[in-house]
Amino acid sequence: MKRHYVPPKQGMLGQIVDTAMVLVLVYVSLMLPLLFKAAAKVENAAVRAVDAAQATWESLGQNAIQQEQWIKLGYGPEKAAILINNRFDYTIDPVMLVVTFAVIIGYFIFLLKVSDQQYREVIAEKFDHE
């Protein structure tokens, strides 16, 4: 029969270090890419604003009812063009698609494999001693 695993006691300094590590993970992997995106978004909006200077309702393909609603919202064709011309590009890059799905599948395989090993330790300690 295996002996009970006795985990070490973590001191306050260790807990502070671990808490700081969590914050670093959150800000480096989530916040940094977001800040780059914010900068790119401002740049794209500026480019669209220049392109929208000559826009008319007709060139934007807006019918009479749509024009009426835009005007009620306080939008002229130049201002509306910034929103109307902001379109997604759904061209699929096959390499990026394969990489993305490989990352997701690899992540779940890793989770399930390592969790299974850890779970066996939990079950062994829980039931072998009872």
Add this chain to the structure above:
Amino acid sequence: MTARSKITTAGKKPIALLKVLNPFHVWGLGVGIVLVGEFMGWNFTVDKGGAYASLIACWVIGLLYTCVAMIDSEVSSTVAAAGGQYTQAKHIVGPLMAFNVGLYLVMAYTMLCAADALVVGDLLRSGAKVMGFAHLDPKPFVVLVVVFLSWLNYRGVFVTLTLNLVMTLLAFISLLVLFVAVDPWQQGVVLQHQGLLTDLPYGWIGVIASLQFGIWYYLGIEGTCQAAEEVRSAGRAIPLGTMGGMMTLLVAATITWFVATGLLPWQYLGQAYTPMYDAATLLGSAQLQLLMFVATAFAAIASANGCINDASRAWFSMGRDRYLPEFFGAIHPKYRTPYRSILFLVPIAVSFAFTGLLDQVITFSILSGLLGYTFMTFNMMKFRRMWPLGSIHRGYVHPFHPLPALTLLALCCLTYFATFLGYGATLLSVMSFYILASLWFVLRRYPYVRRAEQFSMPWPRPRGY
């Protein structure tokens, strides 16, 4: 669940969470978190695929959530404990999976809280503009909202969720008032669907892409099981509150789509931060405009309130189990709330709200939720295999197994692909966070985990182990 696992020490005296909540609080918690999705965020489905794509996404993702509800009802009725899916993962899959599920919950709710605060700020800026203050800085209000709600959560769960119940009810009633006010039975008088609804602007690829934000129609309803340790009767209150909540959301989502697409051009609607308030401004009624201003604010505040409640409880549960520093596993000796976890998450929510990128922050929340739904499929398969029907008591057994789990897995894969379309970099950024966090857990935190204590249910040994 054993009495021991319910108890945590803040100092020297053992303290348990208070059992004070009823089914209405559970409804208020679930709908309160999600209803804001009918006031903002759902409309990004329109941006990704057009108005009809948004409606299709609402139905397809409705099917995804039906599978989630079926699976979650069976497992939650058997593992009724704080931490919800986190506790399920601990008992069925293993510590690393549980750590990740706990993180999914925390990140989904914290990012949702950030999005709520961001919307309150944007709403106040719109209101100030109407009143002649065009350059109001919303950031102090963002901080104020998060800090005030965190203080409420710090002081006690009963007041917090009672406030949620009232605000959620008022926000839902306001949607019904708006629906009646637009004269829905007379096309062309107020609603202009015939002129505003267009063909699919991106074709069917846009419909698939819109599934990403379709999650926003319902995201968070599964959070009701976070209150399992604080309700007076978990077996009655959780299913009643959750099912009532789902029905409320279906009605609210339908009204929202119908009214907004009949008033706003799809390109505007798809990029608006406060679409229902904007829709009300087109009606020329100051009372309706004010009503939607208040309702949007209430929905966002109630959601942020519920999110702080749920995120802090998941963080607290992980601290209690030493998956995170034990410091977070403390309960306030007087207010009986996980106060350290509540305070820790405040700066994270505020800093993400400050970015001003609502669609990106919402995508973080959606992806964390989606990873959690993917986990549910493995969880359900393992649960039935390790404890077949009849081997342990289940409060509810869902029909047609394994069809719901397989359908859920297929819809999750489709939604990952939908996110890849337009938000591929964000998807990889979120995955990198969870991969790095998993490595950190395995190498650094797992040595502090007490093995046998991870399994506290009075069940027999699982088959195959």
